[in-house]
Each structure stands twice: as C-alpha cells, then as structure tokens.
Amino acid sequence: MDGAGLFNAKGPRFMDDVVFTDKLSLRELGEDYASVHVVTDSNVARLVLPGTDAPCSWNVVVLQAGEENKNLDALSHVWRELTAQGATRGSLVVNIGGGVVTDLGGFAAATYQRGVDFVNVPTTLLAMVDASTGGKTAIDFDGLKNQIGVFAAPSKVIICPRVLATLPRVELLSGYGEVMKHALLEGRTPTPRQASAELEALVSNPSGAVGLLRRDVAVKQRLVASDPRDRGARQALNLGHTVGHALEAHFTLARRKKLPHGIAVAYGLLVELVLSHTQLGFPSCELYPLAETLRSLYAPVAPLGVVCEDYPELLRLMGHDKKNAEQSRPAFSLLSSPGVPALGQTPGADAISAALDIARDLLGE
C-alpha cells in the first residue's frame, strides 16, 4: 500500500532545484531542448510574460485565469495544444503563473507522451511558497480539489519576488496563509505586527523578500524530502487544509463566492488550532495572536462568513478529503504543542462543529 510504485530512472528526487532571482531570465532554460512550450494564464500572459526574455520561438498555451478553470477541459486544451505545437519527449514545458498554472501545467507535462521535463516559474506568493515546489500536480475533478494528479518534480523552480509587487492584496493574503502555516509548524505564532511587516517587505523590499521566501520554502522542502509521497511526515503540511479545502470547495465551487485557497487555509488554521486545543491540549494562548491576525488583516478583505447552515455540507466535504484512509471519516493534521505535529487525528462531527463555533467567536463573526 505504498503508492503506484512509479519508476524513476535517476533514483528518487527529493529536493527541488529552487533558484531565487532578481530578474526573470528564462531564455537559457530552452538550451538542449527540441522545443519550449510556455503554459500560462490570460493575466500572466498580459502582465508578466512581456517583461521576461522568453524568445519569440517559444510556443505559448494560454489558460483562462481562475481556480474554476483547473479542470479537465483546460487540461485537454493543454494536451491538444502541445500536440498541435509538435511537442516531443525532448521538449520542455515552462509553467509561468499561480498554483492553477503550475499544478495543471505540471500534470499536463508529466502525462504528455508519458512525461516531459517541466520548469515552474511561480508568479503568486501562494505558488512560490507552496504549489510550485514539492512535486504535487493535479486538477480538480467532480467538485473535489486536486482529485486527479501525479507526483512529478519540476526540473527547476525559478522564484523572482519582483513579480509580487503587482499582485492584488487578496492574492498576497492568500499566499501568506501558507506562510503562517509554515511558521506554526516551526513553533512560531504569526502576530498581526509580524504579518504586516512581512507582507510589506514582500512587495517593497526584494532582498528582504528573498530571505523570507528562502526560509519559507525550506520549511516545506524539509518535510517533502523526508516523505515525498505524502504517506507520513509530509502530512504535517496539511495543517489547516482539511477545513481549508472544505471551505474553499463549499464557497468557490458550490456557492460561487470566491474564497482563495490560502485565505481558506488561513481560516482553516484557526479552526484546526482550536481542534488541536480541544482534542490534544495545544495551549489556548497560542490561538489569540492568530485570531487577531485574521481579524485585523484577513476579515476586512475576505471575511469567513460561515453560518450554522453551512456545517453539514462542510463536514461532508471534509469526509471526501484525500487524506482520509476511510471515506467520510475526516482526518486532520493537528499540533499537539507549538511546532509538534499530530497526524491522522479523527475528531468526531460534534468536536469539529464546536471548533467551527469557537473559531467564529474568536473572529467576532
């Protein structure tokens, strides 16, 4: 029961090759490849791509921007374009964009003619600190997040914080949700003051941003390296995600209100720290700074807005999460104390509902 036993001619690849750069120089990526195929979205094609040195000879596949397009239709579109553009096994795919582009473009590359090399160039904070590294590729399917995909490592990840300057506030906050998760996994609790300072540095202080991003990516890389296929230690990275994915699916897919992934995770972190407290005795004093950060920075931009009528559907969605060994019994990656993960926790529906109540109270909603 240890996965599909994928081949790897080079032996296991645990650490991505992550490059931090001040300027998006892409041209030399194409050396030694028969052809290059950029996968990007309509926004990035307009705002970021022209500022790079990508040669005119590179092919481009443009996706509609938005998580709702991380689906089978868009995947088929990429496969069809790669075919029409004459991509071969000796070609390179370069994914330039947010998590939708790196997840979907990575999956397309990993399955086109049974796999061609790909490079990720994340252009959102969320993709830089999370989606673009770690080898998880996927599309959403049948209303379920990342239901279909493979583990496939990019041959390189290129992170240029300068592109963050043009990002809408809501996108920065979304990425910062994963930054807060990494902090919590290291035993640091994000305070409103730190959060404000770091968000400021990310958009206005490129060298400070590189330091922050380097530290942050290292947290994830360390956990991925110890467990690339997500069967053990890596599951600590799911902190906040059982609730976060359910919130995201409920609002974005079903109720059609936009709740970006990292913002759903940020709220998920609070609910799951409450659960960590009620189930495992995680100290309650660690909850308040996080709640305050969410209340002061997140709620004005994107309030949680959960009501009691949402609970049954949220619980049902948690039951569909891939982390569950059994269908419909949600599994959580919690913290037993600051920086100490407790994996495979399965609190009952009452405990989860109570945690949602408490989190809403802490948020003043």
Added chain:
Amino acid sequence: MDGAGLFNAKGPRFMDDVVFTDKLSLRELGEDYASVHVVTDSNVARLVLPGTDAPCSWNVVVLQAGEENKNLDALSHVWRELTAQGATRGSLVVNIGGGVVTDLGGFAAATYQRGVDFVNVPTTLLAMVDASTGGKTAIDFDGLKNQIGVFAAPSKVIICPRVLATLPRVELLSGYGEVMKHALLEGRTPTPRQASAELEALVSNPSGAVGLLRRDVAVKQRLVASDPRDRGARQALNLGHTVGHALEAHFTLARRKKLPHGIAVAYGLLVELVLSHTQLGFPSCELYPLAETLRSLYAPVAPLGVVCEDYPELLRLMGHDKKNAEQSRPAFSLLSSPGVPALGQTPGADAISAALDIARDLLGE
C-alpha cells in the same frame, strides 16, 4: 532531459512482480486494502469475471470493449466511478481485461488522488506478453496512440493462460505479433511451423503455455529493467511499432477498419525488417520465414490491404510517433543483424515507401 523526475518513495521498481497461475484466485489481493475496485470491459465482465472468486463486496467499473474506447471519456468515467464508490489512497484497483483495460485502468489508478496501487490481470495474449507489464499506462488522444499517460508499475501482474481458450483467433494472432517481436529481438525468426505449434499450445496446453509465456515475458522484463523510462535500451521493444502504430491508427482510427494492435505490429515487423535490410544490411534470408508466417497465418484472417494511396498518410502518422526526437522525422528501432538492435534510425521517406512496396510484394499483396 531525463523525464519528469517522478518520485518513488521505495526507490526504483524495475521488475514487475509477475505471477503465473492455473486458476484466477483474486480474493486475497484485497487483504490490507480499504476497498477494491475492479476495472474491466463489457466482454470480460460477462465471460471471465464470473469464473473468478472476486468477492461481491468488490466494486466494479465496466468499460465498453474496444480500442476506440481507450479515450478521455472512458478515463473520466473510471475517475468518476472511483470517486462515487468512495475509493481512497488506501484502496486497490484491479484491472481485468486486455491492453485497453490495463493501459487505461493503470493510468486511472496512477492518477486518482495522485496514485493508488493497482494489479493487472491480463485476459488476452497481447496484454499478457506486452501491455500488462513494463509500467506503461496511457490513453489515446487526438487520434494518436498512447499520447497521454505515465510510467507506473503495477504492484502485481497475474497471468492465467486458461482464459486464452475462449479468445477469438484474431486476438490470439494479435498477441502473437508481440511474441514474434520478442523472438526476433533474441535472434530467432518465427517460422510458420513454430508459430502454428505455439498458437496451438497456448489454447490447448496450459503447462506448455506457461512455459512459453514465462520465456516471453522475461524478454520484455529484461529490456525494461535496463531502461524503465524508455530512453535507451528499452526502445528495442519498438521494433515493428513505428510502422505498426501508423497502420493501426490509419485503419482503426481513420478508415474505421479494425486492425488489432498486434496484427499491425506483425506487419510492421516485416516492413521494418525490410528497412533493416536496405539500411543496415540485415540478412535478407531472415525475412522470408517471417513473410511466410504472415502470409499463411495472418493474411487469411486479416490481410494488410495497404495501397499506394495510403502512403502519404502512413508517413505522416509515423512522424507523430512519441519515439521521434524531432516532430515529423520518424525514428525506427531496427535490427542490424539477428538479435542486435539498432536504435534511433531515421531513414528517409523514399526508403520507407520502398520498404512498404517490398513488404507488400513479399506478402503477395
């Protein structure tokens, strides 16, 4: 340029775990798994499945039989059924059927929730000696064979020759095309007498069949073990396939005449041995026994039926093959002498057309 660098927590898996058995005992496969999901086709569900000891508690996903259904719609159907049946990462997929089922079911399993374990139970000769081992999974896409897929090894392959007894003659001949390829790769040239005797043994002499299948699977396993990702030595297994795939695509997908994969490969072997002769000096005396076998055993059941008007389209289709480093320049795995592969050969269009002419002459067509 060495592939998508897939992770493998266990380290590389080069040899499939192949079990030869006299009786299809499947029940114990399900031990230790949260649930079992059989993927099969409408014929096998009716003819083979009832003769096994598969428990009623196992879920079943039925595909329409036929290569024309090895497509994205059928793949989506499997993904959707697995979701509806509550498959989790702790579930097992059991593919029971021919190459369409093992290729497509394997791809579905390797991508469902980023990969669940799967077992292949091939029920055709073709699937036993080729499709079910070696870790290649795929669907056809955009009119191109196996255009989309991944390398993913089954955790077990179960081969029971008894199921061959009910196979139509044309299906046996199709599988035997790959058996002849393996013989040629070992320096043996299939004569009509040997071919008749082996085909007879496969359906009426189970212990003889096991010996033949064991030898045959070993030829493939050895080449796969030396190069699982098909970047070098494994490409010898493509003998007959550049022409074979083009014939199959041309007739089955475009002109809608059924030319089973292994029969297309059998004719492809002859064309490519002619090329081996004209390009590399492969001895012409080795061509005649193969031509005679095709003429006496294959042509009465499924004549080649290529006419000069087919050449441009066949050449175009060869140019789309995944083996090509460059789009539209067909690459061939040939033989420079009996049992000695010559990989990456790129004869020109004139040489290919001439080889088609000579092969048709040898077949008396």
